[in-house]
Amino acid sequence: MAKFLETLKKHAMLIVLVLVYIFFTVKTNGLMFSPLNFNALITQNAYVFILATGMLMCMLTGGNIDLSCGSFVCFLGSVGGIMMVVKGLGTGTSIFLMLVVGIIYGCVLGFLVAYVNIPPWIATLAGYLAFRGWGTALLSENSDTGSIGPFPKSFLQIFSGKLFETKINELNYVCLITGIVASVIVVAVNFMTRANKVKKGYEADSIISVVIKSVLSAAVIMLFAYKLAMAGGIPTVLVWVVAIVLIYSFITSKTTLGRYFYTIGGNKEATRLSGVDTKKIMFFAYLNMAILTVITSYIVVARFQAANSTAGTNYEMDAIAACVVGGVSAYGGSGSVFGMVIGATLIGVINLGMQLTGVDADWQKIVKGAVLLGAVVFDIMAAKKNANK
């Protein structure tokens, strides 16, 4: 029983997510559960997942954040728009040049934070203000409407739309098969990990919990696969999101580079004296953030098919909120990609649910604020309880 409670506590946010989802499904008479809204959940919130991944890496190093990413999305959008729409540059060239712009900004920011020792929130506050202004200025110089579009089709194909698109409410087999393959892989990995641990005599989860875990994750994947198959196929952005999440999951849990992010957040000086170039890691955290911001800007521009001055507003806050709700420590040193994904999904579900129930924008903000605060309070209380044990 105690172990059961322990498991419940460990997955508290996951349970909250399910409850919130059910709540909105009931509230909307099942509308939330429709294929189109499964699709919307992913396409509308892809930016949160990608930016929150970058934010996670920054926060691990000691609760450092990047306030400029939302504005930078807007700026990059207008740069891309000018290149592709106004100047008519090729799609490949434009994508590459936008990446170069992002890397330059990442290097400057990384240098300021890591080597000049400017507190990250101040260094990025400058970017937050400047890029919003610069992006808007570029747009109004190049267009009468303050927005640039439409983007070329070749660009939209890479960052929006669906793979092997079929009609709505017509079962998309590619999508369904992908779901089955993914489920099989997840289940196989679960069992192989356990078998490996048992073979080497390490502490391993009980076979029952592995079965439960496998059944649940396969069920979720199949549910998504089925709903998306009915909504016309796999959204292209889902491929981007899954790839990024998997890559960073690997980096944070299995590589020495990822390990250093955690130890710097835990104790920077001890990490430095252990022979780790802590400045380089800090530099990399912000360079990485900028690169992920570039990818975000691609998918945001592609979704709206135009660059405009309000793109990316408050994205940085959504990314931070996703991390914090997902259990990433605001002081650094702990947090996981999986937790962040749960946090980002919860934020996404709340966003979508409130839109569907017609809650007005002001109240949406109030609710999001309350959820954020609640998550942090819960985390701190849980930590305290553990410490008292």
Place this chain on the structure above:
Amino acid sequence: MGKILLEMKDITKTFPGVKALDNVNLQVEEGEIHALVGENGAGKSTLMNVLSGIYPYGTYEGDIIYNGEVCQFQKITDSEKRGIVIIHQELALVPQMSIGENMFLGNERGSKNAINWDETYSEADKYLKMVGLSESSRVLVKDIGTGKQQLVEIAKALAKNAKLLILDEPTSSLNETDSRALLDLMLEFKKKGMTMIIITHKLNEVVYVADKITVVRDGSTVETMDCHSITINEDRIIKGMVGREITDRFPKRSNVEIGDVNMEVKDWTVYHPVYAERKVVDNVNMNVKKGEVVGIYGLMGAGRTELAMSIFGRSYGADISGSLYINGEEVVLKNPREAINAKLAYVTEDRKGNGLVLSNPIRVNTSLANMAGVSNKGIIDMDKEYQVAVEYKDKLRTKTPSVEQNVGNLSGGNQQKVLLAKWMFTDPEILILDEPTRGIDVGAKYEIYCIINDLVKAGKSVVMISSELPEVIGMSDRIYIMNEGRFVGEMKASDATQENIMACILQAGRGE
């Protein structure tokens, strides 16, 4: 037999799963200095937290009788109102504020809504004089040394009208001179009728000041010794603390052959990173041979840590000059990574501050300085990492249920072992140990000494920085004495006594 000021009767305090205090009894007479000794985790601090109301009435069993009355303290201010004031081990001062502001923090002088600064500072000056500080109370706390900060803490306690003063490890961050001054101050207060309880690991201090000694072991009081009726010495106290007689506080090293010079430092000079004109290390020459333990003794602030860190890949200081030879070859180590690659290890002084990642498990801490040893092309081999951690845990006999335990949950002695494990895993030839036994109990100290002996037996060189004279003399083959950035003496351990080492420092001081 004087009047009993404080009696703690049958105190039992349980935390979930652990009985921290088990029927503890303590009697303190008015006007005495009562020492509370015991190994780390024996329950001394818990007992004092019960007394001062940090653990409120009702969360423990038993009675606190103070001044003839049973007390039911709900919070710290309740006990402070009665004149029981505790000074914690870690200094609780705000560095950017003045001494006066700190002294009356939470106890401000003046009317309800406005602070009367003139009164604050003149009152503060009065108390500062009582503790023998000549500084103005308007000086910022960060601008005075640690020794003086400790005195400010005491002055702050006096300002609260303390009748029973509890000092928890008051000298743990002080050098020998400042410690002695503090102890003398305690003796002076005693003459004026103040009652004090001192918690300390330093047994020579206990012998010096205490009237009575109560030994706490495993959550209960073992015995109370009256220093005036029986002869007290350190061995007698140790016997009470560990429950057995330690015949030898320092394990013998036999059959260790001292070989060639392994590391040599020539004309090493380091300047302060902020105050560019200040020399922190001044023209130091030293060497250490294979299989040798070299002690560096010096008071706090002598530049020992600065010397060690500047050697270890220039991780401290500016404008470093001088040359460093390892195995007879001159090397230039620009950062800690290069130092580690040159087979140098620096086991830091401050375990929590810059030694360990407390929020991470033992496994992660053990491999941190040598990730290449447990990974392949940047990808960590989790099995190997786990095995390494277990191997060192067993080798150093770290007490922990598992290597997945967070280091922050371990006792000081076990943390020190994890720190040593981390550096031993980098396979160094030369280890610089900076205060390897600070703040850990007698039993764990002995184990650390054994580890040091094993290291030199394996042909490694050890440089041990310490401010405890018996330890330096007991463990070293050779001793360098450091004062104000310079080496002022070198002697064989067999020639060294506490007296002639101190004499070295005093002479150097006079030579200025």
